[in-house]
Amino acid sequence: xxxxxxxxxxxxxxxxxxxxxxxKTAAVENKAPIVIQEQGSxxxxxxxxxxxGTYKTDIPLKSDGQxxxxxxxxxxxxxPVKANKNPLVFLHGAGQSAQTWxxxxxxxxxxxxxxxxxxxxxxxxxxxxRGRAGRGTIxxxxxxxxxxxxxxxxxxxxxxxxxFENVQFAKxxxxxxxxxxxxxxxxxxYDEGVISDAMAAxxxxxxxxxxxxxxxxxxxGWWTAIKNSNVKGIIAYxxxxxxxxxxxxxxxxxxxxxxxxxxxxxxxPMEDFMKLTKIPIVIYYGDNIADAPSKEWTKDHWRVRYExxxxxxxxxxxxxxxxxxxxxxxxxxxxxxHFPFSDLNNIEVANExxxxxxxxxxxx
Amino acid sequence: xxxxxxxxxxxxxxxxxxxxxxxKTAAVENKAPIVIQEQGSxxxxxxxxxxxGTYKTDIPLKSDGQxxxxxxxxxxxxxPVKANKNPLVFLHGAGQSAQTWxxxxxxxxxxxxxxxxxxxxxxxxxxxxRGRAGRGTIxxxxxxxxxxxxxxxxxxxxxxxxxFENVQFAKxxxxxxxxxxxxxxxxxxYDEGVISDAMAAxxxxxxxxxxxxxxxxxxxGWWTAIKNSNVKGIIAYxxxxxxxxxxxxxxxxxxxxxxxxxxxxxxxPMEDFMKLTKIPIVIYYGDNIADAPSKEWTKDHWRVRYExxxxxxxxxxxxxxxxxxxxxxxxxxxxxxHFPFSDLNNIEVANExxxxxxxxxxxx
Numbered sequence: 001x002x003x004x005x006x007x008x009x010x011x012x013x014x015x016x017x018x019x020x021x022x023x024k025t026a027a028v029e030n031k032a033p034i035v036i037q038e039q040g041s042x043x044x045x046x047x048x049x050x051x052x053g054t055y056k057t058d059i060p061l062k063s064d065g066q067x068x069x070x071x072x073x074x075x076x077x078x079x080p081v082k083a084n085k086n087p088l089v090f091l092h093g094a095g096q097s098a099q100t101w102x103x104x105x106x107x108x109x110x111x112x113x114x115x116x117x118x119x120x121x122x123x124x125x126x127x128x129x130r131g132r133a134g135r136g137t138i139x140x141x142x143x144x145x146x147x148x149x150x151x152x153x154x155x156x157x158x159x160x161x162x163x164f165e166n167v168q169f170a171k172x173x174x175x176x177x178x179x180x181x182x183x184x185x186x187x188x189x190y191d192e193g194v195i196s197d198a199m200a201a202x203x204x205x206x207x208x209x210x211x212x213x214x215x216x217x218x219x220x221g222w223w224t225a226i227k228n229s230n231v232k233g234i235i236a237y238x239x240x241x242x243x244x245x246x247x248x249x250x251x252x253x254x255x256x257x258x259x260x261x262x263x264x265x266x267x268x269p270m271e272d273f274m275k276l277t278k279i280p281i282v283i284y285y286g287d288n289i290a291d292a293p294s295k296e297w298t299k300d301h302w303r304v305r306y307e308x309x310x311x312x313x314x315x316x317x318x319x320x321x322x323x324x325x326x327x328x329x330x331x332x333x334x335x336x337x338h339f340p341f342s343d344l345n346n347i348e349v350a351n352e353x354x355x356x357x358x359x360x361x362x363x364x
Numbered sequence: 365x366x367x368x369x370x371x372x373x374x375x376x377x378x379x380x381x382x383x384x385x386x387x388k389t390a391a392v393e394n395k396a397p398i399v400i401q402e403q404g405s406x407x408x409x410x411x412x413x414x415x416x417g418t419y420k421t422d423i424p425l426k427s428d429g430q431x432x433x434x435x436x437x438x439x440x441x442x443x444p445v446k447a448n449k450n451p452l453v454f455l456h457g458a459g460q461s462a463q464t465w466x467x468x469x470x471x472x473x474x475x476x477x478x479x480x481x482x483x484x485x486x487x488x489x490x491x492x493x494r495g496r497a498g499r500g501t502i503x504x505x506x507x508x509x510x511x512x513x514x515x516x517x518x519x520x521x522x523x524x525x526x527x528f529e530n531v532q533f534a535k536x537x538x539x540x541x542x543x544x545x546x547x548x549x550x551x552x553x554y555d556e557g558v559i560s561d562a563m564a565a566x567x568x569x570x571x572x573x574x575x576x577x578x579x580x581x582x583x584x585g586w587w588t589a590i591k592n593s594n595v596k597g598i599i600a601y602x603x604x605x606x607x608x609x610x611x612x613x614x615x616x617x618x619x620x621x622x623x624x625x626x627x628x629x630x631x632x633p634m635e636d637f638m639k640l641t642k643i644p645i646v647i648y649y650g651d652n653i654a655d656a657p658s659k660e661w662t663k664d665h666w667r668v669r670y671e672x673x674x675x676x677x678x679x680x681x682x683x684x685x686x687x688x689x690x691x692x693x694x695x696x697x698x699x700x701x702h703f704p705f706s707d708l709n710n711i712e713v714a715n716e717x718x719x720x721x722x723x724x725x726x727x728x
Contacts, residue, residue: 033445036398039477040467043545055513057523057662061623066510069544074463076440081397097496099438103404113403132461132495134548140506142498142551146430149419159421180433181407184498187506187549259425298421 034116039078044205045198046072046128049137073198074133078112079121085364086210086232087121091199091224093215093240093338094190095151095183097131098124100214104342105179106170111212111341114350123206127195127220129188136188148180153298155338156288164288166335168343190216192242196223203230210362212353215240215338218283225279226272233362234281235353238338240305242266243312246273246319251311256293258301263308277321280360283309284352286336286343287329302338328352398480403442408569409562410436410492413501437562438497442476443485449728450574450596451485455563455588457579457604457702458554459515459547461495462488464578468706469543470534475576475705478714482727487570491559491584493552500552512544517662519702520652528652530699532707554580556606560587567594574726576717579604579702582647583630590632590639597726598645599717602702604669606630607676610637610683615675620657622665627672641685644724647673648716650700650707651693666702690716 053064213221219242225231253262290299313323357363417428577585583606589595617626654663677687
């Protein structure tokens with residue numbers, strides 16, 4: 001890895017020299033050009049609904065005989081020159097789009113650029129019924145509820161308007177405004193099955209790769225790996241729900257004072273569950289999560305999720321799997337919100353992810 | 365321009381040589397890596413709505429004292445090394461997102477890559493209440509109407525299921541499926557004022573640039589230039605509505621058998637209108653548009669739009685402006701649908717756009 005990075009560094013420097021660009025050495029890590037072999041976007045997966053009858057151009061507003069293509073995912077991709085074998089596929093969380101992985105709220109580079117620079121092909125997904133994949137096969141309604149402060153708390157920036165003392169989130173109105181504006185609604189009901197169908201179709205199209213999920217994306221993430229064996233590893237940032245256990249091993253719902261209510265897990269056939277024992281999986285949680293029942297709901301909300309993740313890891317591992325749950329503060333990475341990959345210390349968080357990819361030989 | 369392109373070619377070839385990549389010369393135009401100096405995304409513009417009261421973390425689901433940030437645009441950007449001075453800002457049309465400008469329905473490169481390769485910084489917009497900018501300040505409803513065939517006709521691919529004989533749209537189910545899946549709905553009501561406010565904020569942020577609009581984007585495009593003088597030129601592909609005339613000069617609505625009804629124009633203050641006389645503007649229409657009232661509604665629909673564009677150009681030009689309306693078939697570019705920039709001949713369409721940019725000295 002180091003040798004490969006060194007080589008890439010030399011190539012880029014030679015290029016910079018030839019093209020007459022002279023940067024201060026110190027700035028090179030962030031400012032070196034990114035050399036893209038191929039980039040674009042596509043839709044993948046989805047279904048078609050039909051209205052009976054025959055379409056006639058003369059009565060075009062009548063639905064007879066017409067179709068609607070919906071429930072696909074939208075995917076942006078970039079492949080750097082001399083890319084590693086396994087690309088990274090990123091699935092956002094609740095209320096987010098692929099923007100999650102791009103620029104951070106305070107304007108730094110997100111995981112998209114960071115891992116392009118580390119030689120990975122990158123696929124950024126807008127899940128079905130979200131963002132640019134807004135066309136669903138069922139109708140939707142979108143409220144205009146004022147709820148920014150609720151999300152500030154849920155996402156563990158602090159207890160609005162107070163920031164957590166050690167929080168890795170840029171202070172100031174502009175970063176917070178950008179963070180709020182990253183949110184984008186479901187255009188129709190959230191559906192784990194619909195999402196994982198499209199994600200499985202994506203892995204069918206691109207072949208082997210590593211899946212990175214955030215929050216709500218965790219649930220459809222497990223299903224993606226169950227549905228398609230091209231998923232060679234999963235990195236889940238703060239999965240919030242959708243943990244799947246085999247028959248007879250589903251834990252009782254975990255009680256919490258979170259306004260989201262008790263956290264339940266889902267029962268699935270053993271045959272499906274066993275597929276999750278075949279690939280390495282790492283789960284990361286950030287800071288300011290309670291380690292015992294707490295009167296602060298936002299810390300208690302995440303306490304039960306972290307607990308459920310540990311129960312889940314135990315279940316997968318006792319069936320022969322390789323799941324590790326990492327509480328970032330315990331390995332010295334402190335102050336992270338629910339969005340570790342865009343927090344102020346996201347390079348440190350990325351380094352830990354690179355370390356895991358290397359350990360699992362998924363960085364080639 | 366040629367010298368600059370030659371220089372860039374040599375730089376890229378030197379780089380390829382150094383990095384050990386040997387491509388066949390013939391493939392270089394499409395396959396050469398794209399070297400990106402900077403890329404990312406951001407939200408821009410938008411407003412904040414407030415619910416009266418005070419937010420309390422203990423009752424987070426109550427709206428009291430909470431805000432909603434909405435009505436911003438979402439923008440992806442890429443700046444190539446040694447970029448031209450004027451970046452290009454792309455605004456999609458009805459039912460589309462920035463995907464319009466990326467990969468084509470049959471998987472070729474869209475205007476994003478084509479103009480990056482020609483040295484332009486690129487800003488791709490999802491307008492407020494569309495795509496990744498889905499959070500609006502008003503509520504919305506999204507139907508699941510089956511209407512693909514209606515759009516096939518409206519966008520002049522043909523009269524479903526028949527393709528126009530000379531049409532520059534890839535045959536086969538896959539390209540058509542991709543085309544249908546590009547559509548994404550309004551998440552709240554379409555609002556030209558909201559969109560142009562966000563677009564003006566974008567030009568405030570980035571400085572001078574050239575605006576490229578498609579279809580419904582034409583209307584907010586004119587308003588963007590009225591609201592912000594950093595717009596140094598406009599290229600409008602098939603504007604469909606929202607033409608603005610000064611007091612006393614608004615033409616009568618143009619009659620058509622289109623199911624969209626007669627086409628009206630809007631009256632605006634002379635002071636605003638005069639701002640459109642200060643910059644060069646070119647408008648392109650594709651093929652299969654009627655030149656006299658027609659019984660084929662899709663050709664008649666676009667006949668009145670093309671007519672209105674010519675009336676509008678006359679109005680701007682008689683006040684000292686520089687607007688040209690180009691019917692592509694008349695300059696030998698034939699068979700284009702409503703999406704010339706992603707049609708099979710989109711390199712030819714891009715070449716014409718480059719020619720115009722050069723003529724107006726906007727390609728530096």
